[in-house]
Amino acid sequence: MVDGSRERCKTGIAGMDSILDGGIPRGNTVLITGSCGTGKTTLSLEFLVHGAIMGERSMYISVTEVPEKLLENMIDYEFFDKKLIDEKKLIFVDLQEIYVKLGLEKLEFTLEDINILVEQIVKMVKELGVERLVIDSITSICYRLTSKEEIREFILHLGKELSELGCTTLLVSELLPSAAGYSQYGVEEAIADGIILLGNLERRGDLLRTLQVIKMRGTTHSRAKYVMDLTSIGILIAPLLKGGSVEVT
């Protein structure tokens, strides 16, 4: 623990923990937001794998992709060891199966449905002793919610329960390239403890992947924009050079 400050959950991603002054404050709910192809899932998976390697039970709740497909992509990572899954340090859950189990196979959720879903996620976190959780994506769940109030209630309720359990949570949020703000519904960003924005930056016709920590409660952090590379040894981060780039819209 950094003197006088909250305990940190180290991401294990090269450069990221320095940007966050030691890591994500434990128990925070963080929005990982960006348009498609910006590296949201990769960053989230790396966060979980490093956690599992450090002995923290980590869980990935997949809404849009089947776990088998995600696992195929992870085999390319040199730091990934299949033993983490065999030993249940790293757990993959298909949300569709939970929907079936809970009888939530419907297009629109009521407030009661939301509470049932949150309670189920919290129950799994509690029973399995999960310390790191990723929900990919929160946007896909929010599609089934009919109002901003419901989205707000869902994220608030989930974040509060998980925080009380000391579980550090990444909520993957899909953003349209032309969107203003940091989330699709404009509610998620206000409730989350942290926002990590992934994007594309154009320099003379070439696209650079970028990463920026917009906010993170409980820590002082860099708010600068960084350039990111997705490699077989994990995500690498370098400072963005200041001259000559424009934001892609």
Added chain:
Amino acid sequence: MGITSKVVSKLEELPPASSIAVNVNVNTYFDVLRALVDVFATRHDLYVFYISSTMPSKSIENLFEILGIDSSRVFFVDTISHLMRSTTELSDRFLYIESPTMLENIILKVEYLTRKYRDKKSIVILDSVNSLSIYNGTKILSEFLHIFVTSLRTWESYMVIVAMKEQNTPEIEAMLNLVCDEIYNATGGEE
């Protein structure tokens, strides 16, 4: 003493993690590369991370072969092949960047190599600052070199920036003076 020996001697005077700009001309270019890639790197058992922005990496490798330079310890970070649509090979020995304007990606590819191949120290060769200056303004290039050289120091790598003497502008010379520990003239005249 020939150019190759002089360049090797100069590098051996420097402590590890030093940065040096070497001014070359068309007559001394290959002798300097032999000094860096073959003699110095072999003698000190270093990996060579070679940033090519003048010629495609495959062409450089072919030239090394013709010149009898052992390139087995060389890893290329190639900024030009994509732009020129040259033949590419996907392996750690040949890493490609879409364009010489993506300067941050040069830092990231070298960091990748440094982290992955950490059983030995390395010498990083930037060939050349003049060809990078064709695609990048002096301001962003200075910023890049400053950050890159500083990063390489923390990774304890040697940094050699190759500069074509006859193409150096006053701005490039000022930039090299600012970021490098030493400037060495390997042009065959007064060194």
